Amino acid sequence: MNEYEIVIGIEVHAELSTRTKIFCACGVAFGAPQNSLCCPVCMGLPGARPVLNRRAVELGVRAGLATNCRISPISSFDRKNYFYPDLPKAYQITQFREPLCRDGFLDIEVEGERRRIGITEIHLEEDAGKLIHGANGETRIDFNRCGVPLIEIVSAPDLRSAEEAVAFLKKLRSILRFAGVSECRMNEGALRADVNLSVRRRGEETLGTRTEMKNLNSFTYAAYAIEAEAKRQIEALEAGEKILQETRRFDETNRTTHSLRSKENAHDYRYLPEPDLPPILLSEDEIQTIRESLPPLPDQRREAYIREWGLSDYDAALLSSERERAEFFEEAARGTPFRKILANLLLGEAARLGGGEDFMCPISPKNLAELANLWGEERINSNTAKKLLGELWNTDESPEAVARARGWERSNDRELLREVVRNNLKENPHAVADYQRGKKAAAKDLIGKTMAASGGRANPKILQELVLELLENETIQND
């Protein structure tokens, strides 16, 4: 198996976060009543003409800039012709000859190793409708999705394993979400991947024959599909068989791939330039304006967290990878200097309470910052912090208020604590005497007793200091 190298290229389709469709004014909403978001244009009625949604262009440019692509100052649309019931015009308007963005890349990390994956192009196109197959052999068509704006992101065949493919998809999704290009809700089909896979003997330069697996809409399935297909191809080659260039379907139950014996395999799309749409013209100024409107992306943020806030690489990577978590963390971080503690809280106890990595923290950034301050200033210890977080979960209450109410807040009051220590030392004359005779270890015992006497409500550091201070400096008078 190791003699072979797996070569993978991925084409990702992402639905853009526009309000309306790419060529008409129909709204875009998942789960709307069937055929309620349609008009003559997206239904392909005779005489209807497409008009380009400029916001879709802007989001396409953002995606290109976020993946280090060159943005084409002139790009245009083409008709991709084929017959299928979910395609009302019998052609899809896409960009074949002159795509919007070219020659970018993104960096992935798998098991500590960083790799750069090329992005060949990003282009705009329209989505097709949805076919709903009934039990009685009937098929119905819902055109709500028809005309939803998509970008197709084409990677170079630089990926070499299922892990890398998944890392690529996760990174891409994260970038698209940060850049506000697409919400990438996988369960809504907003992000779909087509995987092209071939194998070759290690060291060989030419690519093997590749097969395509379409519409993988979960990262897990994509990984299984890649493994299954790579295995199949290697076994076939070992057995002396040839690989056919074809589209294959991934069977989730059996975790195998099957050939799709449909006419999809050999298609001449007869592309022709779309006469109804003028070319997209983008000036340097326009591109620059869009570039300036991009928020910092994951890699940038990760580096900033490490550099400015001293977070560990692991924590920084985790916090920067998801837009909502990063934004939450950054907002909380404005309210406290204890960012490492904040990260600890968010990625540790909060994640535990939230049930896993991808949770939404149900307390406000302000309150979490306050909690971090309490802990950071040692007004509470780590156990109390965790307990307090549990109490605050799903509420809007101030941590300080709750801690005070529960009596969990430790005192930093030196005067008060001095009194407490003095009293406690008086009650432990033998230990004091031992210490003053030179048995320094007796201090530990005294500190422990004093801590217990204070009911855990004293700041241990200050208490310790005070015990030592009083032992050294004051003569304890036996009343």
Add this chain to the structure above:
Amino acid sequence: MTKKLIQQDIVSQAEALRKREISSEELVKTYLIELWEKNNEIGAFLSVSEESALAEARASDRRRAEGKSLGILDGIPFAAKDNLCAKNLPTTCGSRMLEGYFPPYDATAIEKLTAAGSILLGKTNLDEFGMGSSTECSAFHPTRNPYDLARTAGGSSGGSAAAVAASMAAYALGSDTGGSVRQPAAFCGLFGMKPTYGRVSRYGLVAFGSSLEQVGVLSRSLSDNAVVLSAISGYDPRDATTVRRDVPDFLSQIEKGIAGLRIGVLPEDALGELSGAVSDALARTVAECERLGARIVPASLPSLSLAAEAYYLISSAEASAELARFDGVRYGRRAEGASDIEELYKKSRSEGLGREVKRRLLLGTFALSEGYYDAYYGRARTLAARLGEEMRELLRACDLLLLPTTPSVAHPLGDKHRIDDPTVSYREDRLTVLANLTGLPALSFPVGRDENGLPIGLQLMADAFCEELLYRGAHVLANTNQKEAEE
């Protein structure tokens, strides 16, 4: 009196309405009576909406009574080619595929006219989906020329031309992809305008060749043509190919005459074979230009000889994509008894589409297919681009180009020669496709009749968005029937 009025131009009719000499309802009724008398013979209309037309006429009369007339077109009835969508009538495109299809919206051009108070009387016959030059390719019946019922009214907007020529409507809308407004106008003694590409919205025009076509106007008088063109022109956010340009007063230059203008004329061999009548008419008109003080400039268009071939490749290729939506799935004719989707497509399209349409779809599909794109479609586009450059250069040396619209007058229906070899008709389009391939405006205007009384038309072409110049030239050069009668 009303009968004579319906033969006159819009200005006269509007004047009569304004003076309360006649009501719009009476006007519409008179047109309808004329329609009923003649349509069986001529076959101009495919559908008529008399109830709504009369209701709209009454509404127009009410507006006028309240002093709220919408303008010169208020209460004037028109006809529209049946490939323009209108809500309350079927839009068949002359095809069995769309027999009984009611679109849920109005074409922008129709919407604008009805907003101006004009009244849609009905939809007119055409060659199926605009593919043809005689309406003999209509799935329903051919349209006869009012000047000679044994001859064609032209195509593909033959129904619109016949309707106007026979006074069954005051004016009509057509569509011009390769000459489909101008050629029928020439055959029927009318003014036929194909505006600059992008001047008029194509939203609601069932497309055939999107990069080539425009909605056009057929009328009995020149001023009618300009009035209607004004009403339908303008940027439309629903058509990305319309231009943001103010709509000028298209008649602003007509009193200026043509003295001092440079009028380009192509050499005879560039025009191909012309009938005696057309050739004579051209010569007479050239002489008239000189008499009126214009300068005749010898012009040349080296690529013109291949214009028809390029046109048929480009338009068929675009049509092959454009008409693929007619599959019987969502609207239109769906064949019975299909066992799967493939069969449904094949049966529906085989049954629904006519011979000429099939021929062009096959040609277009072939021209776009893998391995052939560059040799056919690619080269055709290159030629069209070159023609564009040649025209730009020509229009630096000339203000207007004068040429025939068609090589001959209206031919007999059922002409075996043309039926056996479709390329005969294709080549006859060579003088009109020039404007479509280059996007430039062109106006066909009547210049008299031949010895059999059949109308002859000539064409003027100008630079982009210079329709005023076309009207200016045609104003002095046209010989309408009225003028002829006066002589």
